Amino acid sequence: GIQVEQSPPDLILQEGANSTLRCNFSDSVNNLQWFHQNPWGQLINLFYIPSGTKQNGRLSATTVATERYSLLYISSSQTTDSGVYFCAVASDSWGKLQFGAGTQVVVTP
Amino acid sequence: EPEVTQTPSHQVTQMGQEVILRCVPISNHLYFYWYRQILGQKVEFLVSFYNNEISEKSEIFDDQFSVERPDGSNFTLKIRSTKLEDSAMYFCASTPDEKLFFGSGTQLSVL
Numbered sequence: 001g002i003q004v005e006q007s008p009p010d011l012i013l014q015e016g017a018n019s020t021l022r023c024n025f026s027d028s029v030n031n032l033q034w035f036h037q038n039p040w041g042q043l044i045n046l047f048y049i050p051s052g053t054k055q056n057g058r059l060s061a062t063t064v065a066t067e068r069y070s071l072l073y074i075s076s077s078q079t080t081d082s083g084v085y086f087c088a089v090a091s092d093s094w095g096k097l098q099f100g101a102g103t104q105v106v107v108t109p
Numbered sequence: 110e111p112e113v114t115q116t117p118s119h120q121v122t123q124m125g126q127e128v129i130l131r132c133v134p135i136s137n138h139l140y141f142y143w144y145r146q147i148l149g150q151k152v153e154f155l156v157s158f159y160n161n162e163i164s165e166k167s168e169i170f171d172d173q174f175s176v177e178r179p180d181g182s183n184f185t186l187k188i189r190s191t192k193l194e195d196s197a198m199y200f201c202a203s204t205p206d207e208k209l210f211f212g213s214g215t216q217l218s219v220l
Contacts, residue, residue, distance in 0.1 A: 033208065035211075041198060042211070042213050094140050096165055099151045099153070102151065
């Protein structure tokens, strides 16, 4: 199956800081999504982004499919951004998503 | 905003007992999934379901597991004889196209 590696594994930020999370994958994909797992365990879909760039408020994401990586940018971080950010990929649009191990983000006041 | 709902939020069971985890996917969605997450680990795919049949399943989804869509709204995961290693958070998900929407999960504890 497709291997998904996320970095860094852990990130501690001061409120207001910016950060970049990375997701590398081992094979071509037709489906890539970013999720935020909040401290209560809920998985929130942030982006469906198999290629290109998208923005949603303070979050944006870029996927360079030809180079097999995706980046998630958090700007002006807030304490509510804390949690685990997962990248998940699939080789086809409706296939099983393969999740990475996640990046644990802690935003301190 | 429509959401995927799961019940119960917590389930405690004895090893060897059967459990049924319930999900109501978003009403116009066509693809349904079960994933699980063992504490501190990554989210793992179990099974996908489309057009009233399983479309794909993982190695984890052995004969102890089954899924069913008994009516037009519910989607269930049954574990026939639970084992200690089945303890995990079980997530139901649905999608109308590619973007996946997860429920809030059922925390299953097998004692």
